[in-house]
Amino acid sequence: MGEQPIFTTRAHVFQIDPSTKKNWxxxxxxxxxxxYFNxxxxNSYRIISVDGSKVIINSTITPNMNFTKTSQKFGQWADSRANTVFGLGFASEQQLSKFAEKFQEVKxxxxxxxxxxxDKMETSSDQSQESGSETPSGKQASSINGTDDEKISIVPDDTALKSENDRLKSIAEQSKKLEMELQALKDSNARLMDTLQEANSNAESWKSKVTQSQDENNQLRNKISELEDHCKEVNLERERNAQLSLRIQELEADLQEKEQELEDLRKQAETIPQLMAKCESVxxxxxxxxxxxxxxxxxxxxxxxxxxxSxxxxxxxxxxxxxxxxVLDGKIDELHENNLCLS
Structure with a gap:
């Protein structure tokens, strides 16, 4: 094939969605x-990646290409010939840096x-122009003493020069097209970065809300602990009330005994007149x-x-x-809804 690998690494390969030009x-x-292949x-350099028998990257590197790091482990470049943008996700930032350095070297x-x-084309063009200035005398000599082979030898040089000039014009036009596509890709990448920053901002906002909910939940838990302590005090109060009830029953029993004793004394006072002396005592x-x-x-x-x-x-x-x-049930439901929103 004439190609030699000059650098090899491993990465997850992505392509830009052709319909949205935003999603990977x-x-x-x-x-x-x-x-990387040479x-x-x-006389060109290419990036090639094969997944099994399927070629997923075959990108020829041109001087107008740029490799952009969009995160610590992700980079991308645009290939106008393939009409797509390739993205690579690496396992580490070091691998991404090495790939980016090699991309710059190959570029x-x-x-x-x-x-x-x-330079070779310009030299060939100059030589063709010099040979073209000598053409009239050459043709005259050929017409007189020259052979048919000498007549034909001049024509291929002019044809090759014209073909090369057309190719250079095509390359220049393609270069302008690549620059326009690169600018469009840069704009698209800027929009993607804005979207990513907005998503990160929303994530931070949700994290703040979750943290706030967790703080409120902790406060409610502390309040529940206090209420449980109050409940323990209530139980102690119940025990004291039970003891007081028993004491009241004992006092009521004593009171009944005293009343019975009083009744007995009254009967004795009524039935024994001779004990009047004892009446005062009674x-x-x-x-x-x-x-x-x-x-x-x-x-x-x-x-x-x-x-x-009590x-x-x-x-x-x-x-x-x-x-x-x-209140606790309401806060728990709110926390559950926040967790559902995060997921």
Whole structure:
């Protein structure tokens, strides 16, 4: 073939979507070999990549081509002959840098090769012009003493010169076309970069919202912990209320005993007139018992009031807990919606 590989690497190959000119379309399912080749017979340089039996890159490098790094591991270049833009995704930034350096070297080599070719064409053109100035005498000599071979030898030089001039004009026109396409690709790349920056900005905004939601969730969790502590206090209050209820029952039992004792004393006072001397003592006991009864009644009333207050506090705590649980459910739903938006 006359081609020799001068540099080889591995990368994921992409091509620009021909319909949108914005999105990248994978040309290979996995990383493939991408090589620079020097076509000695044509004095040109090419980038070639093959995936199995399919050629996915066959790009001839010209001096007007530019390789652009669009990210730390991705680069691209436009090939007007193939009417597409190739993109390469590398495994590391170092591989991308080496490929870009080699692209610049090969581009300079292609430029030198074109300049040498143009110099040769100019030299050939000058020689043709010099030979053309001597043509009349040559033709006259040929017509007199020359042979048919000498007559034919002049014609191929003029034909080759004309063909080469036409080829150079075609190359110049193609170069202008490539410059226009390159500028269009640069504009497209700028639009892609703007879109990428906007996407990154939106991603940062979503990240900020998620972080804020997480902070609110943490605050709610702390509030739940506080409410759980309050619930523990409520349980302790319930235990104290139960103990107070038992105490009230004991006091009520004592009160009944005292009332029964008082009733017995009254019966004794009524049935035994001869114990009038003891009536005052019994009356004193009765008064003391009544006083104790009033004290017990007051204590029972106080305890009942404390029970009512405790039950009211318990109801208030339950209401506050329910309200905070409703707020927590709303925040959790909001966080879930934000996560769905991110995914």
């Amino acid at each position: 379309v994978p040309a290979s399912k996995q990383a493939v070999t991408v090589s 076509d000695i017979t044509r 300079e080599a292609a430029k030198l090769a074109r300049e040498k070719s143009q 009356a004193a006991k009765l008064q003391a018992a009544e006083t104790a009864n009033r004290d017990l009644s007051e204590k029972m009333t106080l305890l009942q009031s404390e029970i009512d207050d 039950q009211q506090n318990q109801k208030n705590m339950k209401s506050e807990l329910k309200r905070f649980m409703d």
